[in-house]
Amino acid sequence: MKIALKREIYLSELQNIFNDENFDNSKSFSEISSLKDCSENSLSFYIRNSNRVEKNLGVVISNDKNLDCESLIYSKNPKFDFAVVVNFLLSQNLINKEHETNIDNSSSIHKSAIIDEGVSIGANSIIEENAVIKSGTKIGKNCKIGAGSVLGSDGFGFTSNNDSKHVRFPHLGNVIVNDFVEIGSSTTIDRGSLENTFIDNYVKIDNQVHIAHGCTIGIGTLITAGTVLGGSVSIGENCFIGLKSSIRDNIKIGDNVFIGMGTSVISQIKKNSKVIGNPGRVID
Numbered sequence: 001m002k003i004a005l006k007r008e009i010y011l012s013e014l015q016n017i018f019n020d021e022n023f024d025n026s027k028s029f030s031e032i033s034s035l036k037d038c039s040e041n042s043l044s045f046y047i048r049n050s051n052r053v054e055k056n057l058g059v060v061i062s063n064d065k066n067l068d069c070e071s072l073i074y075s076k077n078p079k080f081d082f083a084v085v086v087n088f089l090l091s092q093n094l095i096n097k098e099h100e101t102n103i104d105n106s107s108s109i110h111k112s113a114i115i116d117e118g119v120s121i122g123a124n125s126i127i128e129e130n131a132v133i134k135s136g137t138k139i140g141k142n143c144k145i146g147a148g149s150v151l152g153s154d155g156f157g158f159t160s161n162n163d164s165k166h167v168r169f170p171h172l173g174n175v176i177v178n179d180f181v182e183i184g185s186s187t188t189i190d191r192g193s194l195e196n197t198f199i200d201n202y203v204k205i206d207n208q209v210h211i212a213h214g215c216t217i218g219i220g221t222l223i224t225a226g227t228v229l230g231g232s233v234s235i236g237e238n239c240f241i242g243l244k245s246s247i248r249d250n251i252k253i254g255d256n257v258f259i260g261m262g263t264s265v266i267s268q269i270k271k272n273s274k275v276i277g278n279p280g281r282v283i284d
Contacts, residue, residue: 136174146185155190155213
């Protein structure tokens with residue numbers, strides 16, 4: 001996804017962050033994105049030897065001096081420096097974080113629920129006691145959000161430099177919940193960082209589940225109580241995730257996968273698989 005800025009930012013405005021650079025005053029950007037979504041107006045980052053895109057547009061912060069892009073900012077720690085830049089822009093109120101409020105009159109919202117400005121809730125959806133729905137969250141029609149659940153808060157995302165200074169990686173994405181989704185009580189679903197967290201149609205999520213930033217859950221998947229998903233996990237359609245399972249960040253799980261109770265998933269899982277154990281192993 002692309003996150004719009006309130007005005008054009010010239011590289012010279014970042015001189016104090018990148019002391020070793022001598023920026024061309026004519027270079028600028030007006031949006032922030034991941035590398036795969038970058039355009040000629042984007043600021044993004046790339047770490048050497050990670051997944052590369054064929055054409056790198058815009059301004060890229062990278063530790064790869066040979067990266068082919070329109071404007072390269074060299075950094076020994078590109079993710080850290082990207083976070084520093086974005087947090088600077090946030091501190092200057094230069095990132096557009098406004099969202100339209102759109103709550104259907106047929107939805108049922110308990111008086112104790114906290115609904116921020118900039119939330120969208122579709123027809124016939126139910127928000128129970130003490131649920132918290134943060135700005136930018138979109139909930140479709142015929143959904144149920146259980147008591148005490150929190151949707152759209154920042155995830156636990158930090159990046160560090162060599163002297164162990166931790167900087168929060170910005171969470172600029174949102175939580176998108178499609179139609180006929182049920183989310184149990186005391187469940188937390190974090191907003192994405194540079195991508196949205198996405199829950200597709202007919203997904204059912206039990207009580208006390210944690211879904212970290214940038215996860216995607218496919219149509220009809222069932223996630224039972226106590227399950228924990230790390231950041232950017234992708235789960236396919238019609239999967240079953242057993243009680244108190246845990247799935248490591250950036251893992252991709254195919255369609256029609258069964259994960260047994262208490263399984264710890266640390267590697268990619270192909271479609272139509274059954275997985276059990278710690279660490280998880282595929283069984284016939």
